[in-house]
Amino acid sequence: MPNSSPHLLIVGGGLAGLSAALHAAERGARISLFSVVPVKRSHSVCAQGGINAAKNLKGEGDSPWIHFDDTIFGGDFLANQPLVKRMCEAAPGIIDLLDRMGVPFNRTPEGLLDFRRFGGTLHHRTAFAGATTGQQLLYALDEQVRRHEASGQVEKFEHWEFLSAVLDDNGVCRGICAMDLRSMEVRTFAADAVIIATGGIGAIFGKSTNSIACTGSAQSALYQQGADYANGEFIQVHPTAIPGEDKLRLMSESARGEGGRVWVPKDGKPWYFLEEWYPKYGNLVPRDVATRAIHKVVYELGLGLDGQPAVYLDLTHIPAHELDIKLGGILEIYEKFVGDDPRKVPMKVFPAMHYTMGGLWVDNEHQATNIPGLFACGECEYQYHGANRLGANSLVSCIFGGAIAGPTAVEYARASTAAGSPRPFEQEKLRQEEINARLFASEGSENPFVIWKELGRTMTEHCTVIRVNDNLRRADAKLQELLERYRKLGLRDKTRWANPAFFFTRQLYNMLQLARVICLGALARDESRGAHYKPAFAERDDANWLKTTLASFAPDADEPRLRYQPVDISLLPPRPRKY
Amino acid sequence: MPANTVRLRIKRQAGPQAPPVWEEFEIPYRPHMNVIVALRDIAENPVTRDGRPTSTIAYEANCLEEVCGACAMVINGRARQACTALVDRLEQPISLEPLHRFPMIRDLQVDRSKLFNDLRRVKAWVPIDGTYALGSGPRQSPQDQEQAYPLSRCISCGNCLEVCPQYNTRTDYVGAAVINQVRLFNLHPTGKMHRAARLDALTGPGGIQECGYAENCVKACPKDIPLTDSIAAVNRQMVGHLWGKALGR
Numbered sequence A: 001m002p003n004s005s006p007h008l009l010i011v012g013g014g015l016a017g018l019s020a021a022l023h024a025a026e027r028g029a030r031i032s033l034f035s036v037v038p039v040k041r042s043h044s045v046c047a048q049g050g051i052n053a054a055k056n057l058k059g060e061g062d063s064p065w066i067h068f069d070d071t072i073f074g075g076d077f078l079a080n081q082p083l084v085k086r087m088c089e090a091a092p093g094i095i096d097l098l099d100r101m102g103v104p105f106n107r108t109p110e111g112l113l114d115f116r117r118f119g120g121t122l123h124h125r126t127a128f129a130g131a132t133t134g135q136q137l138l139y140a141l142d143e144q145v146r147r148h149e150a151s152g153q154v155e156k157f158e159h160w161e162f163l164s165a166v167l168d169d170n171g172v173c174r175g176i177c178a179m180d181l182r183s184m185e186v187r188t189f190a191a192d193a194v195i196i197a198t199g200g201i202g203a204i205f206g207k208s209t210n211s212i213a214c215t216g217s218a219q220s221a222l223y224q225q226g227a228d229y230a231n232g233e234f235i236q237v238h239p240t241a242i243p244g245e246d247k248l249r250l251m252s253e254s255a256r257g258e259g260g261r262v263w264v265p266k267d268g269k270p271w272y273f274l275e276e277w278y279p280k281y282g283n284l285v286p287r288d289v290a291t292r293a294i295h296k297v298v299y300e301l302g303l304g305l306d307g308q309p310a311v312y313l314d315l316t317h318i319p320a321h322e323l324d325i326k327l328g329g330i331l332e333i334y335e336k337f338v339g340d341d342p343r344k345v346p347m348k349v350f351p352a353m354h355y356t357m358g359g360l361w362v363d364n365e366h367q368a369t370n371i372p373g374l375f376a377c378g379e380c381e382y383q384y385h386g387a388n389r390l391g392a393n394s395l396v397s398c399i400f401g402g403a404i405a406g407p408t409a410v411e412y413a414r415a416s417t418a419a420g421s422p423r424p425f426e427q428e429k430l431r432q433e434e435i436n437a438r439l440f441a442s443e444g445s446e447n448p449f450v451i452w453k454e455l456g457r458t459m460t461e462h463c464t465v466i467r468v469n470d471n472l473r474r475a476d477a478k479l480q481e482l483l484e485r486y487r488k489l490g491l492r493d494k495t496r497w498a499n500p501a502f503f504f505t506r507q508l509y510n511m512l513q514l515a516r517v518i519c520l521g522a523l524a525r526d527e528s529r530g531a532h533y534k535p536a537f538a539e540r541d542d543a544n545w546l547k548t549t550l551a552s553f554a555p556d557a558d559e560p561r562l563r564y565q566p567v568d569i570s571l572l573p574p575r576p577r578k579y
Numbered sequence B: 001m002p003a004n005t006v007r008l009r010i011k012r013q014a015g016p017q018a019p020p021v022w023e024e025f026e027i028p029y030r031p032h033m034n035v036i037v038a039l040r041d042i043a044e045n046p047v048t049r050d051g052r053p054t055s056t057i058a059y060e061a062n063c064l065e066e067v068c069g070a071c072a073m074v075i076n077g078r079a080r081q082a083c084t085a086l087v088d089r090l091e092q093p094i095s096l097e098p099l100h101r102f103p104m105i106r107d108l109q110v111d112r113s114k115l116f117n118d119l120r121r122v123k124a125w126v127p128i129d130g131t132y133a134l135g136s137g138p139r140q141s142p143q144d145q146e147q148a149y150p151l152s153r154c155i156s157c158g159n160c161l162e163v164c165p166q167y168n169t170r171t172d173y174v175g176a177a178v179i180n181q182v183r184l185f186n187l188h189p190t191g192k193m194h195r196a197a198r199l200d201a202l203t204g205p206g207g208i209q210e211c212g213y214a215e216n217c218v219k220a221c222p223k224d225i226p227l228t229d230s231i232a233a234v235n236r237q238m239v240g241h242l243w244g245k246a247l248g249r
């Protein structure tokens, strides 16, 4: 008998999770929504610059097809094409929906939505709400989900951390195991389907542009339970961030979209190297290209500002009033954290780890992982961005992915049969409680925060802009050493109530396991494509490497096994990527 | 005190029932430190100034760029975000306390769920019919956008509630942040259609009449939201609304 009121568990309340929740709620599902931070504080609030949709409101002849072409080309032909095309076709409707929800998008004098330019395109395609677009979009979806919460259809579990999936004897996902971040109670939850929307993995790189909650711990736990992880080696390094002690704060691409120029002094004069090297796209070349250019200017040509790893991002030629309306949010960040006024002095920036193109493998249609009953959407999955994501394409992929995952999970749930025995739930709870007990009993000498620092340093040094096989081999050896040392750590704080050191230490293990997927994926891929650049293999190699990396965890060996899958290139034949 | 260290006094509380205690820490100074960096340094090696090992300090934080609202606490007597509290600009010892007007969880971590529940109470959303394709939203002038956007930047940090003499668990007052959201949604061309329901939600216990015009809120807001204007605007709407109801309109 079909299940008339299916129950979904959604893990993650960023844009992707909220979009899934909203679309599933509309189809009659009951939803339990889990998030480590209150939903409204999810990392999506950080998104600054905007969201892409080929609305063609600037008389430029833009179209979803051109958006699709830019996205595939920008991703160096590694993305499966049909789903990307669907996303680009859906994007204008997504903007309309957000507009109806009350997102205060910037407007033209005629009262229409305003659009700005972003990297990797020649069109004005990016809708924006000042320079805090992600915040405004997240709030809009949060408000709509709150409506369903008010009607009793959605129940939130905020300050709960997903630990693992509950899989039955046939490997079907029947629910999740989670921990209350206050009482530290471990509990299992049964459901007809589960959607994972846990976002990015920045913490694996120590410092990044991401929020603290972006640990990738959930994705890693699932990978260790048998979910395939795809294209892990593709890590986006954003060209312009403010170096910081705790975080590398992004200076959005919108700064360049609104006319910002990147330069360093050379022979006593400003040298606009991006404009010189890439006359067609100028400062708006895609991120991987801009990042490598800055790297070259600083490390090969020795032209970093005052010998430091930094270049100028200059807005001072733009009228202050215009800057305030369009970029106020990010100027405020620079002022508050650096103390200078970017309307008057050029900002000092440097590349920073920003985004993972890789993530949980999902199929080409339904956002379904290889584990039946388990779906994924948002930054935690791999579908939309190939080898390099274009700016302002993530927000749209999160909302689009959620809009697919929600309804397909409901459909799956309606057709699914009830979970059989309670045993898998008991077993999973026991397994997680044992992990907790071991950690509480740990008396070794290793300090988890020190291990984390070394992890971050290793990953940033060897798994970001430039990849060299010998270094990657050494990096993986280091990761194995860190995993070994993890087993000898001592948890000093044994408090059994809202214990942050405990939570962090648990996540750290998963970060280390996922780091190996990134590192070994990069080691294996002997070519350069998008964000993955190996000087020893400087060209894209379609004959051998136009394929998706799939990592699956081998429990006996305690490491990833890599295999490959063809990319669906049925719509656009690959062509050389030159800007 | 050597200039190359940072001193902090932190009010600790092991749990909701536990008695508060103050602990002092002294950690190496680094340029461009903020309070979050200091708390992280302490987490790496939680030892007090007099050499006593202690537990890790619990606090909330996420984005570290003052847009998620998580890391609000009372720093040198002032409610603010820890990420934008730069050590160079703070007098030492830097004192850290939890927000006082919310239920205690642990140390600097409190339970601000009332804020989110109150957003539900006042129906802080635009009532759309559904996510299916219904064309674009209503046209709006850039001037309207420039009025709405600043109101929409509230990060639910709770600083405005912390400094409000009327905000306490007794009266159930919703506070400035939530009233500001009512103003925001009552401005929106579609949101307006729920105007009466929102105003109704602001009458009765905990409603807008609890405001005592202390005007502390507007000074505490990290996002410069014109909170007193918002309260005044909603009050004006309320007068019309209540007259309308009284006259049976």
Ligand SMILES: Cc1cc2nc3c(=O)[nH]c(=O)nc-3n(C[C@H](O)[C@H](O)[C@H](O)COP(=O)(O)OP(=O)(O)OC[C@H]3O[C@@H](n4cnc5c(N)ncnc54)[C@H](O)[C@@H]3O)c2cc1C
Residues within 6 Å of the ligand: A011, A012, A013, A014, A015, A016, A017, A034, A035, A036, A037, A039, A042, A043, A044, A045, A046, A047, A048, A049, A050, A051, A052, A133, A134, A160, A161, A162, A163, A197, A198, A199, A200, A209, A210, A211, A213, A214, A217, A218, A250, A252, A354, A355, A377, A378, A379, A380, A391, A392, A393, A394, A395, A396, A398
């Ligand atoms: C500074 C910055 C600026 C950006 N600007 C743009 C932009 O302008 N345009 C654009 O398109 N993209 C931008 N991006 C990228 C974009 O913001 C993200 O990719 C996107 O917001 C991710 O959304 P999400 O819903 O997948 O995840 P998130 O918003 O990160 O949400 C993840 C959710 O999962 C929850 N969670 C995580 N782990 C667990 C767990 N174990 N248990 C329970 N819950 C868990 C979290 O609490 C959170 O609710 C930017 C990124 C950064 C870092």
Ligand code: SF4
Residues within 6 Å of the ligand: B153, B154, B155, B156, B157, B158, B159, B160, B161, B176, B177, B180, B220, B221, B222, B223, B224, B225, B227
């Ligand atoms: S109105 Fe200002 S102070 Fe109050 S919660 Fe919102 S951002 Fe914080």
